[in-house]
Amino acid sequence: MREVTPRSWPAxxxxxxxxxxxxxMLIVPFATVIYSALRDGLQAVVDTFTDANLxxxxxxxxxxxxxxxxxxxxxxxxxxxxxxxxxxxxxKLFDLLVDVPFVFATPxxxxxxxxxxxxxxxxxxxxxxxxxxxxxxxxxxxxxxLPFVTREVQPVLESLSPEPEDxxxxxxxxxxxxxxxxxxxxxxxxxxxxxxxxxARTVGEFGxxxxxxxxxxxxTESATxxxxxxxxxxxxxxxYSVSLLLCALSVIILLVMxxxxxxxxxxx
Amino acid sequence: xxxxxxxxxxxxxxxxxxVPYGTWGLRLAALTYLVAFIAxxxxxxxxxxxxxxxxxxxxxxxxxxxxxxxxxxxVTSLIMTVINTVMGTLTAYVLVAYRFPGKxxxxxxxxxxxxxxxxxxxxxxVLAYGPQxxxxxxxxxxxxxxxxxxxxxxxxxxxxxxxxxxIRTVQPVLLAMEPNQEEAAHTIGASPWTTFVRVIFxxxxxxxxxxxxxxxxxxxxxxxxxxxxxxxxxxRTQTATVYIYTQIEEGNIQAATAASAALxxxxxxxxxxxxxxxxxxxxxxxxxx
Numbered sequence: 001m002r003e004v005t006p007r008s009w010p011a012x013x014x015x016x017x018x019x020x021x022x023x024x025m026l027i028v029p030f031a032t033v034i035y036s037a038l039r040d041g042l043q044a045v046v047d048t049f050t051d052a053n054l055x056x057x058x059x060x061x062x063x064x065x066x067x068x069x070x071x072x073x074x075x076x077x078x079x080x081x082x083x084x085x086x087x088x089x090x091x092k093l094f095d096l097l098v099d100v101p102f103v104f105a106t107p108x109x110x111x112x113x114x115x116x117x118x119x120x121x122x123x124x125x126x127x128x129x130x131x132x133x134x135x136x137x138x139x140x141x142x143x144x145x146l147p148f149v150t151r152e153v154q155p156v157l158e159s160l161s162p163e164p165e166d167x168x169x170x171x172x173x174x175x176x177x178x179x180x181x182x183x184x185x186x187x188x189x190x191x192x193x194x195x196x197x198x199x200a201r202t203v204g205e206f207g208x209x210x211x212x213x214x215x216x217x218x219x220t221e222s223a224t225x226x227x228x229x230x231x232x233x234x235x236x237x238x239x240y241s242v243s244l245l246l247c248a249l250s251v252i253i254l255l256v257m258x259x260x261x262x263x264x265x266x267x268x
Numbered sequence: 269x270x271x272x273x274x275x276x277x278x279x280x281x282x283x284x285x286x287v288p289y290g291t292w293g294l295r296l297a298a299l300t301y302l303v304a305f306i307a308x309x310x311x312x313x314x315x316x317x318x319x320x321x322x323x324x325x326x327x328x329x330x331x332x333x334x335x336x337x338x339x340x341x342x343v344t345s346l347i348m349t350v351i352n353t354v355m356g357t358l359t360a361y362v363l364v365a366y367r368f369p370g371k372x373x374x375x376x377x378x379x380x381x382x383x384x385x386x387x388x389x390x391x392x393x394v395l396a397y398g399p400q401x402x403x404x405x406x407x408x409x410x411x412x413x414x415x416x417x418x419x420x421x422x423x424x425x426x427x428x429x430x431x432x433x434x435i436r437t438v439q440p441v442l443l444a445m446e447p448n449q450e451e452a453a454h455t456i457g458a459s460p461w462t463t464f465v466r467v468i469f470x471x472x473x474x475x476x477x478x479x480x481x482x483x484x485x486x487x488x489x490x491x492x493x494x495x496x497x498x499x500x501x502x503x504r505t506q507t508a509t510v511y512i513y514t515q516i517e518e519g520n521i522q523a524a525t526a527a528s529a530a531l532x533x534x535x536x537x538x539x540x541x542x543x544x545x546x547x548x549x550x551x552x553x554x555x556x557x
Contacts, residue, residue: 001364001365001442001443001445001447001450002447002450003364003365003366003367004365004366004367005366005367006366006367006368008460010460010461011366011460014358014361014362015362015366015368017358018355018358018359018362019374021355021359022359022374022377022378025427025428025431026377026378026380026381026428026431027377028396028403029389029392029393029395029396029397029428030380030384030392032392032395032396032401033388033391033392033395033396036395075297075298075301078294078297078298078301079298079301079302081294081298082294082295082297082298082299083298085284086284086291086295087284088295094298094299094302097302097306097307098302098306099539100306100310101306102482102485102486103485103486103488103489103535103536103538103539104309104310104489104532104535105488105489105490105491105508105509105512105528105531105532105535106489106491106492106509107491107509107512107513107516108313108489108509108512108528108531108532109309110516111313111512111516111524111528112308112309112312112313113309114516115312115313115316116308116312122312139305142305143305143306143309146305146306162284197382200382200383203385204384204385204386204387204388204492205385206385206386206387206491206492207491207492207495207509207513210513211513211516211517223385224385224387224388224492227387227388227391228387231391231496239391240391240395243388243391243392246384246385246388247384247388250380250383250384250385250388251383253383254376254377254379254380254383255376257379257382257383258375258376258379
């Protein structure tokens with residue numbers, strides 16, 4: 001389709017409607033949260049972040065997110081490769097499974113972990129606590145963002161012939177070298193895009209994390225559960241400040257996404 | 269040129285590596301990952317539901333609070349899908365067809381809902397359209413319309429969360445469209461409206477349906493933004509996910525079990541149903557799919 005400069009009045013009306021809708025839906029809410037956080041001055045925001053519980057919550061969020069994203073990056077990549085390059089019974093079914101987290105309500109994901117590992121769960125652990133502790137949070141974080149890496153890498157792999165990989169392997173390159181020298185240069189933008197989406201989804205997860213016990217102050221509490229508690233306690237400035245921090249993070253995520261998309265578009 | 273590369277990629281895709289390297293180790297890793305993290309949770313929820321027994325399952329499911337919550341989820345998601353589909357298609361069209369200042373920035377902002385945590389989306393919307401704001405007070409006084417802590421707020425939150433879905437599925441199809449069809453229609457005297465309805469829309473239909481269904485399925489399971497904006501009032505603003513969350517928090521495991529299994533069943537039915545419909549359509553359908 002060719003891009004044109006709008007001339008007729010219906011064109012202007014349509015553009016106006018679209019921009020107004022985006023303004024009301026996206027821009028106003030985004031701007032309001034910034035305004036609300038800074039209304040009492042920057043000092044109030046800064047003071048919020050001196051709270052030791054909040055600092056702990058942010059650290060927990062970061063560390064657990066990095067673990068979950070690493071697991072999904074590694075296994076998501078392997079899964080994409082296996083689904084594209086191998087043929088086996090049940091492949092279609094496994095391919096379908098990848099999309100499940102997209103439609104799986106996150107509190108239900110947390111509920112599944114409770115049923116398995118909770119106090120009266122099927123495999124109630126005796127030595128290592130899972131529920132109301134870090135392992136359960138990592139589990140649900142892995143689950144909610146599982147599809148992204150696989151779904152970004154898969155189409156790129158499909159568009160690549162397996163021949164260079166086969167050739168490299170045949171002339172004696174080992175699997176790791178083949179991956180690093182032949183495959184990675186072709187797929188890294190898609191892989192990175194998938195990782196950024198995974199990060200965005202994982203860092204802001206709330207429903208599942210809250211259900212599996214991610215709200216113990218100074219222990220399992222993370223950024224989102226902190227906001228939820230602050231709202232309940234009517235500690236508005238704290239809630240808005242952390243919301244502002246997560247918004248700032250999402251702006252960075254958006255910019256990275258856009259850079260990567262341009263690269264992907266240029267390649268295609 | 270395009271045809272040739274398409275032909276080549278068709279020839280390639282579906283091709284399988286000839287060298288049996290990494291067959292078992294990597295396959296085992298991938299399948300274990302999918303089974304452990306996806307098949308197990310799905311089975312746990314359904315097995316747990318079945319373990320209740322039909323009678324107790326039905327008793328929990330037919331509680332007015334449960335039925336009401338599931339109904340509210342479906343109705344708000346449907347309203348959201350209708351609005352989002354129309355506005356999403358229009359937005360994608362404007363983005364591809366017209367040149368206007370600030371377009372690159374606009375294209376960047378469309379993905380905001382992918383990048384912002386859903387809980388924060390709820391906070392934003394309460395702050396922007398709550399009763400204490402200018403917009404919220406205006407709607408309340410003039411139209412007696414409560415947005416926040418009421419059903420319209422839930423639709424608003426779902427619209428925010430679903431904003432990119434239709435746009436991002438329709439946009440690439442529009443970009444890939446050959447301009448000459450449109451020009452031909454124009455040359456033989458079709459108005460822009462006729463061109464859109466008769467030429468552009470039919471080519472877009474599969475992408476529009478896909479985007480609409482994706483956003484619908486996503487909305488049924490949405491939680492973070494809804495729990496904030498709905499105010500969680502039983503029988504009035506409690507959606508299925510918020511209801512399930514509340515039951516778990518209160519230790520009402522039987523109710524949570526039945527509602528979880530039911531909601532998942534509906535979500536899967538929608539997704540799989542859509543998939544089947546689309547495949548049948550596309551079997552004899554347009555080349556733009």
